[in-house]
Amino acid sequence: MTLKADVYWSFRSPYSYLATRRYVALTEKYDLSINQRFVYPLAIRDPDFFEKNHPNWLGYTFRDIFRVAQFMDIPMAPPNPDPIVQDIATRKIAEDQPHIFLLTRMGQAAARRGKGLEFADEVSRLIWGGVQGWNEGDHLAQAAVRAGLDLAELKAEAEASAEELDSEVAANQNALEAAGHWGVPTLVFEGEPFFGQDRIELAVWRMEQKGLAER
Template identity: 70%
Template sequence: MTLTADLYFSFRSPYSYLAIGRYRELSEKRDVDIALKPVYPLAVRQPDFFERNHPNWLGYTFRDMFRVAQMEGIPFGPPRPDPIVQDAATRVIADEQPYIRRVTRMGQAAARRGKGLAFAHEAAQLIWGGQENWHQGEHLAGAAQRAGLDPAEIEAEVAEQAEALDEEIAANQQALEDAGHWGVPTLVLDGEPFFGQDRIAMAIWRMEQKGLGTP
């Protein structure tokens, strides 16, 4: 029996990156179909997000994401550039966000074709794996191609259907909230949310309770 689940994912989230490869491997090796549901990051949806956090939040998050990457053996480097355009000194989020909007729309276009998980993994490796100027040249086109997509077709769809793609992305966010969470990465299995890269083992445990075969 093939299980189905939804993975809510942001291309700006380091923890989404730290989870995506493991979820992709799970979907390729075991009988579960994981559909990617891209969402825009909180920095876009709630521009005052950083102002409302505890002063220690950012420092701890940086420490933690690097050690998770080290523990899991996942290549990790600060994104160059950050998918979000933000003033480093004031943390003010710019109104125009060309990088995150483009890549998230590409992710949704890939999801329309059932290849969202693969594209998100390939693109996230560029963004968070240390590829300088990941947004330029053929980097994202290469990610699309490695995911089994036609890069020209995806880019054309992003250019021509931006509003429709954004409506689908907004629907993803609403579905995440309806499932009982708001953050990413969150896997939703039969209405049950599993938030965080540290809940993958628990999600697999629940899948096995529901009939997921052993490797």
């Protein structure tokens, strides 16, 4: 029996990136289907989030993500450009956001095709894996090909169906909160949330109790 789980995920979340290749590996190893559910980053959902947090929060997060990446031997570099335009010194989020809306809508279009996880994996490897100018040239187009998708098709849908896709993303955000959390990455299995890249093994343990089997 194929078990099913939802993963709530954002393109701006470094922890989402650190978790994604392991989510993919789970679907390859186990009889498991993961439904990728894209949400907008906290910078969009709650623009004051960074200003309200403790001053040490951002510095610790940067230290931690690079430490985790080194520990797990996963390439990690500050994104260039950042999917969210933000003044790091003041933590102020810019009103003009040229990347995150298109990215997230294309991700949701990929999810409509059952390829959301694959698209998230390939694109996050560009953004967080050290590819400078990931939004230029054919980087995204090639990432889409590796995910089994056509970037031009995704982009056209993202532009033509922006409101519908945003409604689906908003529904994802509501479902994430209804499941008992608000952050990403969060894997939800049978209504139980497992937040963070460091809870994947715990989620597998729970799924094994429910009959998770290797392929």
